[in-house]
Amino acid sequence: MPNVTRNSTKPAFGAGANKACETASANQASQKAAPLRDDIVETEAAAARHIPGEVAKELAKLSALIVEKSDGQDKKLEEIRISTRATESKIADIADRIDRNRIAEAARKMGDVSWEEHRVMVFADYSKLLSDKRVKFNECKKLLHDKHMHFSLVYPAVLVVKTPQGPRRFEDHKKALTFIRSLE
DSSP states (O other), X not given: OOOHHHHSOOXXXXXXXXHHHHHHHHHHHHHHHSOOHHHHHHHHHHHHHHSOHHHHHXXXXXXXXXXXXXHHHHHHHHHHHHHHHHHHHHHHHHHHHHHHHHHHHHHHHHOOEEETTEEEOOOOOOOHHHHHHHHTTHHHHHHHHXXXXXXXXXXXXXXXXXXXXXXXXXXXXXXXXXXHHHOO
C-alpha cells in the first residue's frame, strides 16, 4: 500500500502558514470591498462587459447618481462656507456700529471737549470714499501753508480758505488749487 502522506501536500512553513494565507486573503477582500472613486468607473466598465444589459444600465445609473450627489454635497458645503463668512462679516459690522453709537453718545453727554484751549469734535469714522476726497486737498493745504494763509478742511470734505475778501469754500480740489495758484 502506498504511503498517503508522502504524496500529499503540506504547508511550506508549518501550521502558521495557513494563518498567514488567511490574513492575506482577508486584506485582499477588504481592499476589494472599499473601491476608490476611480475604481468605480473601472468596475462599471468591467460590469458592463460581464453583466446582462438591464443590470448594467441600473448599475451605471446608480454610480452616476452617487457621483452627482457627492458633487452636489461639495457645492452645498462651499455655499455654507460662503454664507458663514458673510454672516461673520455682518456680525462684525453690527458690533462696530454699536461701538460707534456708544462713542457718539458719550461725546454728546460730555458736551464740549477741549484740549490746550482747542475744541475737540468727535465724528464717526470716515468712509474710504470720504477719506479719498479729503486726501485730494493735501496739495492745496501744502500751498496754503507755504503762503502762510489760514484755512480749514471741514467735514465732510470742504476746504475753507480765509482771504482778506472773506472766506472762500471749495468742495472741488481742482477749483481750490486754481484759486490758490492765482493768489500772489
